[in-house]
Amino acid sequence: MLFYTVFYAVLIVITVAVLADRILGSNGLATSRRAARGVLEILEKRNIQEGIFIDFGSASGWFSIFVAKRRPKLKVIGVEQDKLRVTLARVRARIHGVGNVQFLSQDVFSSQLEQADVVYIFLPRDISGDVAEFLRARMHRGAIAIVNTFPLPLWEPVDIIPTRPERKDGFETLRVYEQKEKLYR
Numbered sequence: 694m695l696f697y698t699v700f701y702a703v704l705i706v707i708t709v710a711v712l713a714d715r716i717l718g719s720n721g722l723a724t725s726r727r728a729a730r731g732v733l734e735i736l737e738k739r740n741i742q743e744g745i746f747i748d749f750g751s752a753s754g755w756f757s758i759f760v761a762k763r764r765p766k767l768k769v770i771g772v773e774q775d776k777l778r779v780t781l782a783r784v785r786a787r788i789h790g791v792g793n794v795q796f797l798s799q800d801v802f803s804s805q806l807e808q809a810d811v812v813y814i815f816l817p818r819d820i821s822g823d824v825a826e827f828l829r830a831r832m833h834r835g836a837i838a839i840v841n842t843f844p845l846p847l848w849e850p851v852d853i854i855p856t857r858p859e860r861k862d863g864f865e866t867l868r869v870y871e872q873k874e875k876l877y878r
């Protein structure tokens with residue numbers, strides 16, 4: 694009886710927190726299931742089974758956990774500046790029992806990007822230029838960036854996957870960029 698009371702109380706708290714996060718303006722569009730499957734297909738096509746996958750701006754963790762569950766040999770790291778979302782993401786990962794994901798409360802520009810084999814980016818358009826420069830300076834050779842919706846300035850994609858071909862504005866088009874220059878490894 695006590696177990697169920699505590700269980701439902703925790704469930705209600707999490708639900709309210711998630712709804713509040715949505716309603717109070719998370720700027721937090723989550724990746725859709727369709728685009729998330731598109732990301733898995735990109736990993737499949739490139740035979741990426743292991744290594745480090747960083748989710749830039751992981752919000753409350755849905756996408757990172759989606760990837761971690763389906764690619765158990767990957768180490769998934771969600772980086773998010775909003776502490777509430779990081780806390781929700783950590784709780785979520787516990788509930789799902791996923792061990793290969795961790796969430797860091799951090800600005801993406803302070804992240805250990807040089808460790809990443811794959812970085813996933815679904816961030817506001819106004820920081821695309823800074824992100825493009827950061828990636829150029831810090832990604833190791835051979836690492837890829839999968840970017841949702843907004844193209845990276847000054848980078849040429851090696852693959853473009855429109856997950857919503859019916860949308861003319863490019864929403865949820867996935868672009869794959871490959872680092873060909875730097876030598877972090």
Ligand SMILES: C[S@@+](CC[C@H](N)C(=O)[O-])C[C@H]1O[C@@H](n2cnc3c(N)ncnc32)[C@H](O)[C@@H]1O
Binds near residue numbers: 751
């Ligand atoms: C559109 S959501 C993407 C959520 C998740 N990656 C997904 O695809 O479902 C963008 C998230 O990036 C976070 N964000 C924006 N700028 C950031 C920054 N400089 N450092 C860390 N997180 C950032 C926002 O707080 C928001 O939660």
